[in-house]
Amino acid sequence: xxxxxxxxxxxxxxxxxxxxxxxxxxxxxxxxxxxxxxxxxxxxxxxxxxxxxxxxxxxxxxxxxxxxxxxxxxxxxxxxxxxxxxxxxxxxxxxxxxxxxxxxxxxxxxxxxxxxxxxxxxxxxxxxxxxxxxxxxxxxxxxxxxxxxxxxxxxxxxxxxxxxxxxxxxxxxxxxxxxxxxxxxxxxxxxxxxxxxxxxxxxxxxxxxxxxxxxxxxxxxxxxxxxxxxxxxxxxxxxxxxxxxxxxxxxxxxxxxxxxxxxxxxxxxxxxxxxxxxxxxxxxxxxxxxxxxxxxxxxxxxxxxxxxxxxxxxxxxxxxxxxxxxxxxxxxxx
Amino acid sequence: xxxxxxxxxxxxxxxxxxxxxxxxxxxxxxxxxxxxxxxxxxxxxxxxxxxxxxxxxxxxxxxxxxxxxxxxxxxxxxxxxxxxxxxxxxxxxxxxxxxxxxxxxxxxxxxxxxxxxxxxxxxxxxxxxxxxxxxxxxxxxxxxxxxxxxxxxxxxxxxxxxxxxxxxxxxxxxxxxxxxxxxxxxxxxxxxxxxxxxxxxxxxxxxxxxxxxxxxxxxxxxxxxxxxxxxxxxxxxxxxxxxxxxxxxxxxxxxxxxxxxxxxxxxxxxxxxxxx
Numbered sequence: 267x268x269x270x271x272x273x274x275x276x277x278x279x280x281x282x283x284x285x286x287x288x289x290x291x292x293x294x295x296x297x298x299x300x301x302x303x304x305x306x307x308x309x310x311x312x313x314x315x316x317x318x319x320x321x322x323x324x325x326x327x328x329x330x331x332x333x334x335x336x337x338x339x340x341x342x343x344x345x346x347x348x349x350x351x352x353x354x355x356x357x358x359x360x361x362x363x364x365x366x367x368x369x370x371x372x373x374x375x376x377x378x379x380x381x382x383x384x385x386x387x388x389x390x391x392x393x394x395x396x397x398x399x400x401x402x403x404x405x406x407x408x409x410x411x412x413x414x415x416x417x418x419x420x421x422x423x424x425x426x427x428x429x430x431x432x433x434x435x436x437x438x439x440x441x442x443x444x445x446x447x448x449x450x451x452x453x454x455x456x457x458x459x460x461x462x463x464x465x466x467x468x469x470x471x472x473x474x475x476x477x478x479x480x481x482x483x484x485x486x487x488x489x490x491x492x493x494x495x496x497x498x499x500x501x502x503x504x505x506x507x508x509x510x511x512x513x514x515x516x517x518x519x520x521x522x523x524x525x526x527x528x529x530x531x532x533x534x535x536x537x538x539x540x541x542x543x544x545x546x547x548x549x550x551x552x553x554x555x556x557x558x559x560x561x562x563x564x565x566x567x568x569x570x571x572x573x574x575x576x577x578x579x580x581x582x583x584x585x586x587x588x589x590x591x592x593x594x595x596x597x598x599x600x
Numbered sequence: 601x602x603x604x605x606x607x608x609x610x611x612x613x614x615x616x617x618x619x620x621x622x623x624x625x626x627x628x629x630x631x632x633x634x635x636x637x638x639x640x641x642x643x644x645x646x647x648x649x650x651x652x653x654x655x656x657x658x659x660x661x662x663x664x665x666x667x668x669x670x671x672x673x674x675x676x677x678x679x680x681x682x683x684x685x686x687x688x689x690x691x692x693x694x695x696x697x698x699x700x701x702x703x704x705x706x707x708x709x710x711x712x713x714x715x716x717x718x719x720x721x722x723x724x725x726x727x728x729x730x731x732x733x734x735x736x737x738x739x740x741x742x743x744x745x746x747x748x749x750x751x752x753x754x755x756x757x758x759x760x761x762x763x764x765x766x767x768x769x770x771x772x773x774x775x776x777x778x779x780x781x782x783x784x785x786x787x788x789x790x791x792x793x794x795x796x797x798x799x800x801x802x803x804x805x806x807x808x809x810x811x812x813x814x815x816x817x818x819x820x821x822x823x824x825x826x827x828x829x830x831x832x833x834x835x836x837x838x839x840x841x842x843x844x845x846x847x848x849x850x851x852x853x854x855x856x857x858x859x860x861x862x863x864x865x866x867x868x869x870x871x872x873x874x875x876x
Binding site: 295296297314317320321324325326378388449450454456457459460568571572573574575 | 766767768769792794795796800801802803804805806808809810811823830831832835
């Protein structure tokens with residue numbers, strides 16, 4: 267585990283991994299292309315007559331970018347929540363965001379809003395309900411201006427279960443549209459297009475920059491809420507902003523891609539173990555790792571069963587779990 | 601009063617034989633397909649229970665319901681049926697229970713065009729309505745002969761049959777579906793046949809490489825904008841040439857005589873693409 271002592275290793279390894287990942291993502295899919303071919307297509311620019319060019323430029327590139335951004339957002343959100351709640355099991359979905367989004371999206375799909383607002387009906391409903399769910403959880407957990415972290419965690423789980431039951435109820439009553447709702451719930455980047463990517467970019471920048479700005483606070487928080495207060499941090503303010511940032515990052519990710527599990531839980535742990543727990547570096551290593559894992563997961567999701575697609579959430583868990591277990595085992599032995 | 605032709609032994613799709621001592625008068629149908637066939641062959645008056653999805657013909661809606669695709673077994677028993685029509689795939693979760701209760705059960709599992717004719721024939725025999733069933737069965741066989749003649753013709757346009765245009769991926773018809781058979785019979789080529797069985801999610805990349813000449817969808821006409829305006833999918837040959845057709849899903853997914861109408865519609869669509 268010597269990596270964390272050599273910061274330059276991090277600075278080399280992660281970018282190299284990212285490039286390798288990008289090449290793989292552009293080459294693999296329902297058509298397998300050689301890197302030379304992809305390079306040639308990228309140099310030529312968009313050519314609408316050639317189907318391979320359309321696939322690379324207008325399907326794989328936006329899809330890869332979107333997967334990377336969503337991976338970043340979920341990992342950043344996971345880092346924030348695990349730091350804030352000082353709970354290894356916390357992930358972006360602990361605070362009720364995912365279930366809120368699921369409820370909004372299911373209702374929108376069943377109400378036939380898919381074509382509304384230039385195709386943004388479902389993401390909009392998901393985003394609004396996700397933020398609303400977090401607001402409920404926050405209200406429940408706040409007493410006299412103080413946010414109790416343990417209550418927040420519990421309230422998140424309870425509100426989450428409540429909303430999930432709502433989703434299940436809607437699905438039971440819905441009948442015919444179940445398949446489409448389920449595919450949304452399982453998460454997918456199949457809908458990626460540049461307009462959606464453009465919507466995500468500000469959230470991703472905000473998430474990463476916000477986490478960097480909170481890095482000192484979260485480092486202090488690792489010592490405990492009281493210690494952080496003694497060190498002179500306005501803990502209530504930190505908690506509030508951290509949760510808002512995590513909620514918006516997660517809601518943005520979930521509303522365009524559906525619910526993709528595991529990345530937000532596991533990437534922060536992997537990044538901490540490989541590159542150190544200092545939030546001043548963690549914000550970057552977790553964002554990179556999240557992006558890389560997500561792009562790989564999506565690449566496999568559209569290659570393994572080609573020409574069919576597999577929900578990407580299945581792959582994130584299939585890839586993430588064994589890797590994480592290996593890390594945990596190694597930690598024990600060292 | 602003895603019924604002419606009864607008792608009868610009917611062997612179903614599982615190979616199990618049911619002895620019907622007299623013409624069934626209390627039939628419970630557990631799928632919209634069976635319900636529709638029963639009414640089409642003139643056995644509607646013998647039906648006493650249907651599912652909440654049984655919406656055709658309109659008379660069927662007025663009958664007592666025994667659940668949706670999840671069968672309410674208690675409700676079935678309460679109707680004291682003398683024949684229960686079930687589907688080997690759609691009702692498979694409830695078959696063991698229905699068998700354990702020793703209900704007079706016939707199971708059908710139509711997988712292709714020829715099977716649908718068999719179902720109609722079987723229901724005709726089981727309900728004593730074989731005279732009404734026969735002409736419909738003949739139409740199915742006739743359609744198959746005409747299809748063989750069509751197969752001799754040349755170019756087969758590529759056809760994609762999809763259940764949705766948004767959110768992607770499209771859920772498209774693969775093999776082992778009536779639609780797959782019907783596309784071939786109508787002179788087309790199902791471009792998604794190699795990718796899987798039943799309806800499955802086809803990646804957008806694969807849609808682009810397959811570039812169908814015709815897209816047929818169950819999405820209503822006024823909800824096709826996401827496809828027509830999609831940055832990538834709008835370039836498909838089918839979209840460019842304005843060959844995206846909204847069809848009534850009931851003409852293509854239910855194993856009933858209405859498949860004949862669906863086939864007719866497909867023949868017209870495909871022929872118009874071949875003429876250009």
